[in-house]
Amino acid sequence: MALALSLPSLESRPAHPPETRPARIQPWLDETLKRDPIEAAGIVGDALAATNRVSLSESKRLQLADKFYTTALVLWPILERHFSRAAHPLSGEALEAAKSSLILAAELATSYKHLLSQEADKRILLGGNRLMVALIHRCLQCTTRVLINSYLSYAPVPARTWHDAHAIYAFARERGLHLTAVPTDNSDATPERLYVQSLLLALANPYGFLPGQLGQVIRYLQEYSQWTKITDVAPVHRLAKAVAIVPVGHDFPPFSANKGGNIDGSKLFLLTFDLAFQIQEQLRALEAGGSVPTGVGTDPASVAQYTALLRRLLRQWAIPPARQFNRLPSRARVVMCAGLPAVWQYSRGTHANVTNAPTGLPPMQSCQVINHTPAGYALRQIDASNAPLRIGDLIALRVEGRNT
Secondary structure (H helix, E strand, O other): OOOOOOOOOOOOOOOOOOOHHHHHHHHHHHHHHOOOHOOOOOOOHHHHHHHHOEOHHHHHHHHHHHHHHHHHHHHHHHHHHHOOOOOOOOOOHHHHHHHHHHHHHHHHHHHHHHHHHHHHHHOOOOOOOOHHHHHHHHHHHHHHHHHHHHHHHHOOOOOOOOHHHHHHHHHHHHHOOOOOOOOOOOOOHHHHHHHHHHHHHHHOHHHOOOOOOHHHHHHHOOOOOOOOHEEOOOOOHHHHHHHEEEOOOOOOOOEEHHOOOOOOOOOEEEEEEHHHHHHHHHHHHHOOOOOOOOOOOHHHHHHHHHHHHHHHHHHHHHOOOOHHHOOEEEEOEEEEEHHHHOOOOOOOOOOOOOOOOOOOOOOOOEEEEEEEEEEEHHHHHHOOOOOOOOOOOOOOEEEEEOOO
């Protein structure tokens, strides 16, 4: 598939050409960092914006983008402290910090999208897909930063941000690169993991978080987003309350499937059923007096606030079917037999008053317990061949390894 991204036009002969020599840019960036952080971010963002609008060789653009990205990693946390907890509407230094931070993230995303677009147009990749994966990864990282800065400052997400994010992931999926981690990156995050985190963050109504909660949700997603799956196959109705629709080809975030509405073009489905089940278990543990995650206060007020946050995430991401609410997860194994003759014979081993044990009994089948309640179990057969079962069959279970 062709990768169609929203990019500014390039000038081959600009009236005021920016500095594009990597050897000159690095000392300039180091010197700029000595200025006031808000002023430095504005200067760096303007320089990068000018660079994104002139024609450059691929190698030079990549060098410049990496140097600007390293500088941005230093500036973003400092800028956040100026506006993340400021009163709204923002004004003065807080407003300038928010604008500079958002512009810097958006221009970095543009820079890497230029590179990805050029790489995607190549018919032959001499170095394999390594650079392609790294560029996809960096584009999604910068897009996530654009979203975070927008949410923190209560600013609208820049136009075409979601359109390009959907397009980049769809391209990675079509090329089979969406599950490939970047070898040189410190984390094991794949393009799909980064994309899923952005989708879940948008579904959580991020503009409604209390101060400091957005950071908690981001850390939560980094740890638990792997429980969410993306598929292009419409799910069965059992998962209908745990599905969001991803509108590929459109410039808006995912939306819950139970809100209805049709969209033109292709779409993906975000399955959050397993993630919702994890949140349920964490809520149950907290209500039973369990410990809170690192970074959350242990005082009653902090625990109550974190518990309320988890309940909110459960509402926003998915409400599982009601029959799941009282079920306890398990990883135990049992063996199973079905049918009255087999159950009678296996229930107590060989019965004392039976001289000749019946032959031809079906073998015991191994099962994995998924979850259970006092009234029943949810099992998955795990043997190479599954036992045929019919509605109304009598089932007997025995803990694996026991004789009775």
